[in-house]
Structure formats: C-alpha cells, structure tokens
Amino acid sequence: MGHPLGYIGTDIYSRYHRMNGANVLHPMGFDAFGLPAEQYAVETGIHPAITTEKNLETYKRQLKAFGFSYDWDRSVATTDPAYFKWTQWIFLQLFNSWFDPDRKVARPISELIEDLEAGHLSADGVMWQNLEPADKARYIDSRRLAYIDEVPVNWCPALGTVLANEEVTSEGLSDRGNHPVYQRPLRQWMLRITDYADRLIDDLDLVDWPASVVAMQRNWIGRSEGANIVFEVDGDTPPIRVFTTRPDTVFGATYMVLAPEHDLVDSLTAQMWPDGTKPEWTLGIDSPADAVAAYRLATSRKSDRDRQVDEREKTGVFTGTFAINPLNGERIPIFIADYVLMGYGTGAIMAVPGQDERDWEFAEKFDLPIVRTVMPPPDFEGNAYLGDGPAINSGFLDGLEVEAAKARIIQWLEVNGHGEGTITYRLRDWLFSRQRYWGEPIPILHGPNGELRGVDEAELPLRLPEVDDYRPASMDDEDADPMPALAKADEDWRLVEIDGVTYTRELNTMPQWAGSCWYYLRFIDPDNDERMVGREAEEYWMANGGVDLYVGGVEHGVLHLLYARFWHKVLYDLGHVSTPEPFARLFNQGYILADAFTDDRGVYVDAADVKLNDGVYTYNDEEVTRVYGKMGKSLKNSVNPDAIFAEFGVDTLRLYEMFMGPLDTSRPWSTRDIVGVHRFLHRLWRNFIDEDTGEVLVSDEPSSGELQVLLHKTIASVSGDMEHLHFNTAVARLFELNNALVAEDRVPADIAAVFPRLLSPFAPHISEELWHRMGKEGSVVTAPWPHHDEELVREEMATMIVQVNGKVRDRLEVPIGITETEAVALALASERVLAHTGGADPRKVIARLPNVVSLVV
RNA sequence: GCCCGGGUGGCGAAACCGGUAUACGCGGCGGACUUAAAAUCCGCUGUCCUUCGGGGCGUGUGAGUUCAAGUCUCACCCCGGGCACCA
Numbered sequence: 001m002g003h004p005l006g007y008i009g010t011d012i013y014s015r016y017h018r019m020n021g022a023n024v025l026h027p028m029g030f031d032a033f034g035l036p037a038e039q040y041a042v043e044t045g046i047h048p049a050i051t052t053e054k055n056l057e058t059y060k061r062q063l064k065a066f067g068f069s070y071d072w073d074r075s076v077a078t079t080d081p082a083y084f085k086w087t088q089w090i091f092l093q094l095f096n097s098w099f100d101p102d103r104k105v106a107r108p109i110s111e112l113i114e115d116l117e118a119g120h121l122s123a124d125g126v127m128w129q130n131l132e133p134a135d136k137a138r139y140i141d142s143r144r145l146a147y148i149d150e151v152p153v154n155w156c157p158a159l160g161t162v163l164a165n166e167e168v169t170s171e172g173l174s175d176r177g178n179h180p181v182y183q184r185p186l187r188q189w190m191l192r193i194t195d196y197a198d199r200l201i202d203d204l205d206l207v208d209w210p211a212s213v214v215a216m217q218r219n220w221i222g223r224s225e226g227a228n229i230v231f232e233v234d235g236d237t238p239p240i241r242v243f244t245t246r247p248d249t250v251f252g253a254t255y256m257v258l259a260p261e262h263d264l265v266d267s268l269t270a271q272m273w274p275d276g277t278k279p280e281w282t283l284g285i286d287s288p289a290d291a292v293a294a295y296r297l298a299t300s301r302k303s304d305r306d307r308q309v310d311e312r313e314k315t316g317v318f319t320g321t322f323a324i325n326p327l328n329g330e331r332i333p334i335f336i337a338d339y340v341l342m343g344y345g346t347g348a349i350m351a352v353p354g355q356d357e358r359d360w361e362f363a364e365k366f367d368l369p370i371v372r373t374v375m376p377p378p379d380f381e382g383n384a385y386l387g388d389g390p391a392i393n394s395g396f397l398d399g400l401e402v403e404a405a406k407a408r409i410i411q412w413l414e415v416n417g418h419g420e421g422t423i424t425y426r427l428r429d430w431l432f433s434r435q436r437y438w439g440e441p442i443p444i445l446h447g448p449n450g451e452l453r454g455v456d457e458a459e460l461p462l463r464l465p466e467v468d469d470y471r472p473a474s475m476d477d478e479d480a481d482p483m484p485a486l487a488k489a490d491e492d493w494r495l496v497e498i499d500g501v502t503y504t505r506e507l508n509t510m511p512q513w514a515g516s517c518w519y520y521l522r523f524i525d526p527d528n529d530e531r532m533v534g535r536e537a538e539e540y541w542m543a544n545g546g547v548d549l550y551v552g553g554v555e556h557g558v559l560h561l562l563y564a565r566f567w568h569k570v571l572y573d574l575g576h577v578s579t580p581e582p583f584a585r586l587f588n589q590g591y592i593l594a595d596a597f598t599d600d601r602g603v604y605v606d607a608a609d610v611k612l613n614d615g616v617y618t619y620n621d622e623e624v625t626r627v628y629g630k631m632g633k634s635l636k637n638s639v640n641p642d643a644i645f646a647e648f649g650v651d652t653l654r655l656y657e658m659f660m661g662p663l664d665t666s667r668p669w670s671t672r673d674i675v676g677v678h679r680f681l682h683r684l685w686r687n688f689i690d691e692d693t694g695e696v697l698v699s700d701e702p703s704s705g706e707l708q709v710l711l712h713k714t715i716a717s718v719s720g721d722m723e724h725l726h727f728n729t730a731v732a733r734l735f736e737l738n739n740a741l742v743a744e745d746r747v748p749a750d751i752a753a754v755f756p757r758l759l760s761p762f763a764p765h766i767s768e769e770l771w772h773r774m775g776k777e778g779s780v781v782t783a784p785w786p787h788h789d790e791e792l793v794r795e796e797m798a799t800m801i802v803q804v805n806g807k808v809r810d811r812l813e814v815p816i817g818i819t820e821t822e823a824v825a826l827a828l829a830s831e832r833v834l835a836h837t838g839g840a841d842p843r844k845v846i847a848r849l850p851n852v853v854s855l856v857v
Numbered sequence: 858g859c860c861c862g863g864g865u866g867g868c869g870a871a872a873c874c875g876g877u878a879u880a881c882g883c884g885g886c887g888g889a890c891u892u893a894a895a896a897u898c899c900g901c902u903g904u905c906c907u908u909c910g911g912g913g914c915g916u917g918u919g920a921g922u923u924c925a926a927g928u929c930u931c932a933c934c935c936c937g938g939g940c941a942c943c944a
Binding site: 425 | 858859860861862863868869870871873876877880881882883884896897898911923924925937938939940941942943944
C-alpha cells in the first residue's frame with residue numbers, strides 16, 4: 001500500500017458524485033504477484049499464496065480504517081485463480097492473433113491462415129502451398145502477437161530473471177532493487193507492442209491525461225522518420241541495410257558502423273587486414289577475425305551501466321571489409337562499435353561525421369575523413385553541424401535545404417532500389433517471460449518438434465505447481481541459460497499428454513504487469529465465470545471513452561499505462577471491449593515527502609527513531625545523513641497512520657492531506673500543521689453542539705443577509721472545486737463558513753442542513769454524527785448534494801479600482817450595473833485620484849466595469 | 858544535451874479570461890478569559906519610508922507587449938521529473 005493521498009482523493013470524488021445521484025464504481029484491488037511476496041517466501045519457505053492472503057487482510061483493514069467507500073464486493077486480486085484465469089485467457093487471445101499491417105488491427109490468427117490458403121497473402125514472399133507443414137507452423141508462430149524469439153534481452157542475474165526494457169532504469173539497473181543488468185541473447189516470449197506504436201501515439205489525443213505523462217509515452221515510443229539505405233559490400237556478403245533520419249547527408253557517409261551483435265559481422269569480417277588499414281583500426285591484433293572477436297567479447301562483458309558511463313570514449317574495430325556508398329560509389333570501411341545499438345533501427349549506421357557529433361568523435365579518433373554536406377552558417381564554430389542549410393558536396397542534392405533534400409533522396413532511393421523512406425521506433429517488443437515463481441503461468445504447451453499449443457480455455461486457470469524452493473534455479477555457469485523456477489515442478493505438472501503426444505509445459509511466468517493490465521475491466525464484472533467482462537456491463541461503465549477518473553502516481557507513466565493501453569487495444573480490435581482507450585481521464589497525485597535518513601553504508605534507517613541533537617542527526621548514537629524523499633516503506637520514513645488516527649482521528653487526517661495543497665503536487669508532511677484542521681473540526685462541533693449540555697445549537701430560522709450569501713457562495717465554490725479535484729480550496733471555503741458561524745449563538749437552519757453534506761465527502765464520520773444529532777433522516781452519505789441559489793450569489797456591489805498611470809489610487813464601492821459615464825465621473829471626483837491627476841483631464845480612459853477604471857494623464 | 862513541470866510571505870499555499878497579489882491554514886506578536894497553564898475567543902503579521910493622511914518597492918533574474926503582467930512574449934538562472942551514443 002502506498003501513501004493514501006490518491007485514495008482519499010478518489011473517495012471524496014466518489015462520495016461527491018454519489019450525493020449527486022451518480023452510480024459510482026469505486027473499487028480497490030490488489031496486484032499481489034511479484035517480487036516482494038516471492039522474496040518473503042524464499043526467506044521463510046511459506047507459500048506466497050498464504051502470505052499474500054494475510055497481507056491482503058491487513059491492507060483491507062487499514063483501508064477500511066480510513067473510511068474509504070470502496071465497493072468491496074468488486075475487489076479483485078491478481079493472484080486469485082478466478083482472476084488470473086482471465087489474464088491467461090487474454091494471453092491466449094494474444095497468442096491466437098496477428099497484426100494485420102494493412103488494416104492496422106489485430107485479427108484472429110485463423111484469418112491469417114485463411115488468407116494464406118486462399119492465396120491473398122504469401123509467407124514472406126513464398127507461396128503457402130509450397131511450404132512444408134512444419135514451416136507453415138513456424139511461419140504462423142512468427143506472426144502471432146505473442147511469439148517466441150531470440151533477441152538481446154536484459155538479464156538480471158541478481159533477480160535471476162530477464163526484464164523488459166521498461167523495467168531497466170536509465171542507469172542500466174533493475175527498476176526493482178537496483179541490480180545491474182546485462183544484455184544477452186535469449187529465446188523468450190515477446191508481445192508485439194511495436195505494431196501498435198502509431199496507435200499508441202495517435203490515440204493519446206483521445207484522452208484527458210497530464211501533459212507530462214503524454215510526453216513520457218510519446219518519448220518512450222520514440223517515433224522517428226527517416227530512410228533505410230542499402231549498402232553493397234565487397235565480397236559475397238549480403239548488403240547492409242542502415243537506418244538514418246538524415247538520408248540527405250548520404251554523400252557525406254565516409255565509413256559505416258555495425259553493432260557488435262549484428263548478424264552480418266561474422267560473414268563480412270575479412271581474412272586479413274587490407275592495404276591501407278591504419279594501426280588504430282586493429283586493436284593491434286593480427287587478424288580481423290581475432291580483433292572482432294576480442295572487441296565483441298569486451299562489449300558483452302559490459303553491463304548496460306558500464307556501456308552508459310557519461311564520459312564514454314568511442315571504441316570500435318575495423319572488420320577489414322568495405323562497403324560501397326550507393327550515391328557516389330566510394331568504398332568506405334566497415335567498423336563495429338558499441339555506440340551503435342543492435343536494438344534500434346537496423347543495428348547498422350552510415351556514419352556522417354560532418355553532420356553527426358558521435359560520428360565526428362569516432363572519425364577523429366580513428367582518423368577517418370570528414371565531409372560536410374550541409375553548409376553551416378558563416379559564424380558556425382564547432383564540429384558536426386546539425387542545423388539547416390543548403391546541401392553541398394552532394395551531387396544532385398546540392399543547394400537543397402535539408403527537408404527538400406530528404407524528400408528528394410528518398411525518392412531517388414526508391415526509384416533506384418537502394419532503399420526507402422521508413423519510420424523507426426525506440427519502443428521495442430515487450431519481453432514477457434520471467435523466470436520467477438510468483439506470477440501467472442504462461443498457458444502454452446511445447447510439442448516434441450517445437451510446435452506451440454495454447455492450453456485449452458476449458459483448462460484455465462492453469463495454476464502454479466507446488467515446489468520446494470521458489471528461487472529461479474541457480475547456475476554455476478554464468479553464461480548458462482536462466483532456469484525458470486517452474487523447472488523444479490514435478491513431472492505430472494510439467495508434462496501433459498494429449499492424443500498420445502507428450503507436451504512440456506511452458507516454464508516461464510508472466511511479468512508483474514500482466515495482471516494490472518486489465519483489472520479495471522474486471523472491476524466492472526468481477527464474478528463473471530463466462531467472460532472476462534460482460535458485454536453490457538462493459539458498455540455501461542466504459543461509455544465515456546474508458547474509466548472516468550484514474551488517480552495514480554506518475555511512476556506508472558510508462559510501464560503500467562503503456563502495457564494496459566496495448567492490451568486494451570488488442571481486446572478492442574478483437575471485439576471484447578468497446579473503447580479504443582482504457583482510461584479517459586488520468587490524474588497523477590503528488591507524493592507526501594518527508595525527511596529520511598541513511599547510515600554510513602547508505603542504508604535507510606527508521607526515520608521515527610532518528611534523534612536531532614545540536615544539528616546532528618543520530619540513530620542508535622551513530623550519525624546519519626538526512627535526505628528528503630517520498631514518504632513510504634522504501635525510505636523508512638512513513639508516519640504511521642494508526643498513530644495519527646489515535647491522536648487526531650481519521651477525519652482530521654483526511655482533511656489535512658487534502659488541505660495541504662493541490663492533489664497533484666507533492667508536499668512535505670508536517671505534523672505541526674495538522675492542528676489547523678483539527679481545530680476546524682472542534683470549532684465546527686462547538687458551533688453545532690453545546691459542549692456542556694450536549695444540546696444541539698441549531699436554530700429554527702434560516703440565515704439571512706451576509707451569512708446567507710456566504711452559505712450560497714460556499715456551496716457554489718465547493719461544488720466547482722469538487723469537479724476539478726481542487727480539494728484544498730474547497731476545504732478553505734468550509735473553514736470560512738465555519739469561522740463565520742462562531743459569532744452566531746445558533747446555527748441557522750439552512751446552514752445546519754447544508755454544512756454536514758458539504759463536509760461529508762472529506763470528513764464522513766463527524767458529518768454523519770452531526771447529521772444524526774440534528775435528527776435528520778437517513779445517512780448524510782445518501783443525502784443529496786446541496787445547490788446554491790444563483791440570485792443570492794450574484795453580487796450587487798463591486799469594488800472598483802481606479803488607476804492613474806497604471807497605479808491603483810482608489811477603491812470605490814459601486815453598483816454592479818454602473819455605466820461608464822457614472823464610473824468615470826466617480827473616479828475623476830475621487831480626492832485620492834485628484835491628488836494624482838491634479839484635476840487635469842485624462843488623455844485616455846479605459847473602463848472594464850465594474851472592476852476597473854484606468855486613467856492615463 | 859533533448860522533452861515535460863515548477864519557482865508567490867518565516868512555512869504549506871490562494872489568485873477563474875491579463876484587472877484589488879498573498880484567500881485559507883501553520884508559525885509569530887499583542888490582548889481577553891484564568892490564581893496559573895492548556896483550550897477558547899479577539900486583533901495584528903510582505904518589505905522599506907512616514908509628519909500616521911499616506912508614499913516607495915514587491916510573485917526566481919533581465920528585457921518586452923499593455924492603461925494594467927504572478928498571469929502573455931523573448932532570453933537567462935535555479936529546483937523537480939522523464940529520456941539520453943536512439944543514428
């Protein structure tokens with residue numbers, strides 16, 4: 001459980017809408033697969049299902065203590081077999097679908113087979129009829145949205161599992177636990193999220209989300225337009241395809257670089273160094289093959305983190321082979337270097353040092369020629385020139401500006417068969433296998449000849465087997481393939497016989513994010529045994545383009561929200577849900593911040609036990625360092641809600657958290673400030689109840705005059721604030737009304753009827769109590785939200801400021817409908833104004849009535 | 858480096874479309890009640906000058922637009938977040 005700030009926010013919003021007669025679905029669920037539960041199981045040997053169950057009870061108890069109005073009948077846990085049955089079912093939907101690139105939608109795989117058999121499509125250019133059955137199966141498997149592929153993956157030895165790109169931080173460490181991550185090729189389950197890249201970008205226009213999250217998603221998907229260019233290579237090696245966003249600079253390509261892991265490296269590496277090989281190109285090694293092998297080994301030993309150190313020197317080695325620049329026929333040397341990444345574009349680049357800083361750096365270090373193909377401005381100082389300008393040294397492109405040159409060269413490439421315009425994404429397919437125990441088993445069977453078979457839907461849920469040890473199997477050889485924890489299951493789980501064929505179960509489990517990709521759908525219809533979610537219920541609740549309000553932390557800006565959108569779109573394409581996007585409105589709540597403390601090892605210590613003496617913080621008499629961060633378990637700086645409840649009560653805590661600032665802003669916790677809201681509640685109580693006698697101090701008479709106006713203004717502004725989640729200002733308005741009541745002997749009847757209702761979303765307990773003491777019918781929770789009287793809110797007088805030469809010189813009370821002539825006359829007659837105008841006629845008069853008269857003299 | 862946010866009193870923060878900057882709360886100061894304290898209630902609380910009428914200056918810095926700028930434009934500084942050898 002994170003800090004409850006966001007939960008308080010949705011609870012208030014839900015209660016407000018219920019009082020307005022809305023049918024509110026406000027659920028809470030538990031994403032309980034994953035590392036914490038598993039690690040606890042490893043340590044204690046207790047099955048994670050048992051500890052998970054216990055934790056859920058604790059969480060529920062704590063959440064209930066906050067007075068949250070969740071519909072507990074709709075609660076789900078991703079670890080519940082009745083739930084993950086459908087997570088597995090969705091996986092099978094992915095497995096049984098393909099992405100139709102023409103229609104840009106997912107379709108059942110059976111339709112691909114039909115199209116192939118009918119001859120509408122070919123299998124990568126080969127007639128379907130000409131394929132052997134095994135090749136047909138292999139082709140079909142390669143087209144599925146869930147497919148197995150050998151790709152460079154993020155291998156985290158400390159966690160014993162592979163990780164998705166999204167789970168690796170920019171420092172090259174695991175998102176969970178900060179362990180180093182290494183690249184290595186492995187056969188793993190992948191989900192084809194990249195096919196959805198364009199739709200994941202475009203459909204961000206359909207949702208009401210914070211700009212920052214929209215930017216993060218666009219950034220992560222990283223669409224970039226450019227061209228693929230094909231370079232022929234000396235000898236009998238196949239040509240090399242490069243991706244570039246600057247095809248206009250191709251005349252300046254003076255060498256070429258492949259990623260060290262590139263497929264063609266072996267076949268193009270020369271037998272011996274050709275004439276003219278410079279010494280710095282060879283690592284001092286006699287043969288190209290040895291030099292390349294040495295460089296590749298060195299690269300593979302580096303963790304992602306090492307590869308990303310800031311002051312990175314360019315390194316690389318010549319392959320001994322040349323490519324031909326298709327534009328000018330120049331022979332250019334081919335290098336491998338780790339500044340080119342296998343996972344982006346084609347894993348190969350044409351290097352244009354004149355217009356690329358990285359290439360410039362490499363060219364200088366390796367003594368390679370540099371040709372400018374864009375004319376820099378005369379005052380340009382520096383190396384590579386990235387800006388706009390006319391093309392030079394570029395044959396038929398000379399004189400064209402960058403954009404025009406790009407269009408021209410792409411046309412040339414396409415006409416002459418040397419390449420084509422294309423789009424590349426930073427986003428990569430979602431690595432979906434984990435070697436951990438505590439996750440959803442992937443419902444796939446492997447046949448004796450490598451054929452894949454989905455577990456029958458009737459067999460779902462596929463439960464986890466019992467094992468003695470929940471750890472992924474450890475390996476002596478660090479290069480050995482990771483061994484999933486499920487490999488330790490008994491044979492009667494692992495092996496399945498169908499029609500006399502023995503299949504092996506898939507031993508990987510799904511990643512943490514699988515269950516949370518679709519839980520919002522299950523809340524709609526949590527007990528449905530027939531379907532993931534009933535069609536009618538889904539259409540009813542998702543009618544406004546998805547979930548009406550999703551409050552969560554920005555930390556899900558990429559991971560969870562991207563994955564969930566992807567799954568949702570697949571389900572949409574297959575007709576299982578009715579909206580293209582899952583979450584219509586997203587709101588990021590801020591964090592509660594607090595001091596945290598680390599000891600000399602950099603380990604967090606319990607902030608509650610840190611003492612301050614003479615400006616020095618100590619823990620167990622050891623000096624500790626003060627840091628500042630998000631309140632929570634990981635920094636050990638939580639304020640225990642139970643202690644706050646005991647001292648101030650739940651209503652105070654709820655109000656305090658809302659009053660501290662806007663919901664989307666992080667703010668420091670300050671126990672000192674709590675007394676403010678606590679005083680408010682006491683004052684409210686004293687306004688309504690005589691503390692000595694318990695008498696209810698409510699008058700039979702309604703309010704009048706200013707107090708009545710204040711009441712209606714309060715109703716108006718609190719209601720407006722509720723819609724916009726401006727809870728801090730709503731609370732401030734309630735403070736003002738409450739303060740105004742202090743001077744009254746008794747609370748006027750109309751105010752007494754309204755105040756507990758306005759307050760009840762924030763402080764439900766005291767509101768309910770007052771409601772009952774006043775003898776009102778039913779619960780304040782079901783009382784209708786009050787409405788203000790427009791007539792009473794409308795002002796009759798306004799304060800008009802009078803400016804002389806831009807400075808405020810007087811303030812006058814004027815009727816709201818004052819005419820310009822009257823206003824100006826009044827302004828000019830003001831003594832304070834006269835003191836500054838000297839009685840002279842103004843040169844210019846601007847009136848914005850009834851607020852401003854501005855005079856220029 | 859690129860992309861998002863943000864910078865307002867001693868502190869948390871308000872200020873809708875450019876129109877009274879600092880609502881509301883905390884803290885501080887003064888007063889009432891009390892033997893006293895707590896609690897409560899009342900008043901003051903941006904800053905400088907003041908003949909007590911007022912006046913000058915104030916929303917990170919510097920320019921600009923405007924009768925008028927916390928709000929719009931440009932440049933810069935600082936803080937937070939995301940991405941980063943992505944061709």
